[in-house]
Amino acid sequence: MGNEKAETRKRKYKSTIQDSGIMGSEKTVTRKQEYKSTIQVHPKEVPNTTEDEPENADPKRRKSKSKWTASSYSKVTIPEAEMWLNFRLTLRGIPVKKMLEGKSVLLGQRLISKAKKQVYRGLVNYLKAGGYPTEADPDFKEANINDLVAFVTYPIISLFNDETARQLHISREKEIASLDSTTSGMEEFVVMDYICLGQTKYVLIIEAKRVSLGGARKQCFLSMKDMRDQNGGGIVYGFITNGDSWRMISFDGKFTMSEKIELMFDTMDEDKGRWMADYSILVDCFNFALSNGANDLVEEEEEEEEEAARCHSKGLHK
Numbered sequence: 474m475g476n477e478k479a480e481t482r483k484r485k486y487k488s489t490i491q492d493s494g495i496m497g498s499e500k501t502v503t504r505k506q507e508y509k510s511t512i513q514v515h516p517k518e519v520p521n522t523t524e525d526e527p528e529n530a531d532p533k534r535r536k537s538k539s540k541w542t543a544s545s546y547s548k549v550t551i552p553e554a555e556m557w558l559n560f561r562l563t564l565r566g567i568p569v570k571k572m573l574e575g576k577s578v579l580l581g582q583r584l585i586s587k588a589k590k591q592v593y594r595g596l597v598n599y600l601k602a603g604g605y606p607t608e609a610d611p612d613f614k615e616a617n618i619n620d621l622v623a624f625v626t627y628p629i630i631s632l633f634n635d636e637t638a639r640q641l642h643i644s645r646e647k648e649i650a651s652l653d654s655t656t657s658g659m660e661e662f663v664v665m666d667y668i669c670l671g672q673t674k675y676v677l678i679i680e681a682k683r684v685s686l687g688g689a690r691k692q693c694f695l696s697m698k699d700m701r702d703q704n705g706g707g708i709v710y711g712f713i714t715n716g717d718s719w720r721m722i723s724f725d726g727k728f729t730m731s732e733k734i735e736l737m738f739d740t741m742d743e744d745k746g747r748w749m750a751d752y753s754i755l756v757d758c759f760n761f762a763l764s765n766g767a768n769d770l771v772e773e774e775e776e777e778e779e780e781a782a783r784c785h786s787k788g789l790h791k
Contacts (some may be wrong), residue, residue, distance in 0.1 A: 546658035546692040554691045557656065558698060562690055566732035569754055572721055572761070579637040579764040580629075588629050588760075589753045595624035597742045605739060606716035608683065618681040618716040622662055625736070626679070629759045630664065640667040641676065641763065649675075651699040660696055666767055675700035676766035677710035689713040690720075697724045707769045710762035721758045734758065 555561055580588065599620060606613055606621060630641050643664050650657035662679035678696050682689040693711040700709045701724055708725040714736075721731040734755050741748045 544654075544656045546656060546695045547688070549656065549691070549695065551687070551691055554695055558694060560694075560728060562687070562694060564690075564728060564730050566720060566730050569721065569731045569734055569758065572723065572729065572731045573757060576761065576765045578757075578760045579639070580632060580760050584632055584636055585756060585760050588632055589749060589756045591628035592625055592756055593741075593745060593748055593753070595628070596621070596737060599624055600737070600742055605737070613683065613716075615681060615683045618683060618714065619661060621716050621736075622679050622681055622714065625755065626662070626664075626759065629756060629763065633763055637764075639763070639768070641665070642667060649678075649696045649699050649703075652702050656695055656699060658692060658696060660692075663700075664763065664766070674704050674707075674767035675709055676768075677712065677762050679712045679714065681714050681716075683715060686713060686715060689715075693722060694724075694728060697722065697728075701726075704767050707767050708765060710766045712758075712762075719755055719758075721762070723762075731758070 549557070551562055578585075603617060603620070604610060606617055626643060630643055633639050633641050641664055643662060646659050646661060647663035647665075648657060648659050649663065660678055661681060664676045664678070665673045666676050667673050678693060678700065680689045680693040680696075690713055693713050697709050697711045701707065708723060711722040711724070713720050713722070717735065717737040719734040719736060721734065723729045736752060736755050738748070738752065741752070
């Protein structure tokens with residue numbers, strides 16, 4: 474079934490490329506019109522604009538306010554975020570295994586074991602080259618955390634693209650914005666599913682912070698809300714991390730967050746068996762998120778297209 478779905482998705486992608494000369498431009502115009510209309514409907518919702526500033530106002534003050542007009546996730550305060558989300562950010566985590574219930578995964582045990590071994594080798598190489606990630610190390614910066622995120626995610630995404638019908642791509646420094654342009658932000662790691670030419674869906678986001686995991690949670694929640702809105706519904710996932718400690722988050726209209734997930738320990742290079750047994754569950758979390766993020770929407774669209782094709786075929790045979 475996986476290979477058949479992959480072939481179907483590839484044929485649809487090729488056919489879309491052939492038709493893109495007309496359909497692509499029509500979709501682009503439509504999306505631009507929709508985007509403009511949303512801005513016109515909500516012009517007063519963008520806080521702190523400079524429209525009422527006097528002409529002789531301090532240029533530095535005007536410049537700072539113009540930046541705030543974009544409503545960057547990092548600039549939004551926690552009370553403001555809670556107001557926009559209609560939700561308190563002090564969310565209690567649930568057991569990780571409970572987060573992984575109720576849905577199927579696309580990578581089976583053999584492939585996920587392969588992914589775990591690749592992740593383990595990458596993390597061990599990192600420890601040997603850069604040392605254990607800790608704030609006590611003055612040379613430990615956010616760039617180091619981003620390296621760890623890459624070691625964890627790249628092997629899994631690569632396997633998904635080789636073995637499943639999903640066409641995943643991880644974007645670095647990807648801008649996400651709300652439908653009404655009140656919030657936006659540049660996010661370091663965003664995973665998207667390329668359905669066909671000109672059509673993508675947000676799957677998950679990873680928010681990496683060396684300090685202030687409260688700030689990471691705020692930015693992650695805001696971006697997930699906007700991602701789901703851009704998708705048109707369904708479920709999206711997020712992860713927040715300071716390098717060795719992670720949390721998994723899901724959003725389907727309601728936020729759910731896991732308890733802390735520990736990824737590393739000091740002597741893991743000497744005890745592969747312990748890491749595989751007790752610390753590799755984060756790989757299972759990514760398997761779950763990459764299997765299900767935005768996938769319900771894709772399956773619904775494919776079922777609708779198949780139903781339309783069957784109805785068309787019946788009409789031709791009458």
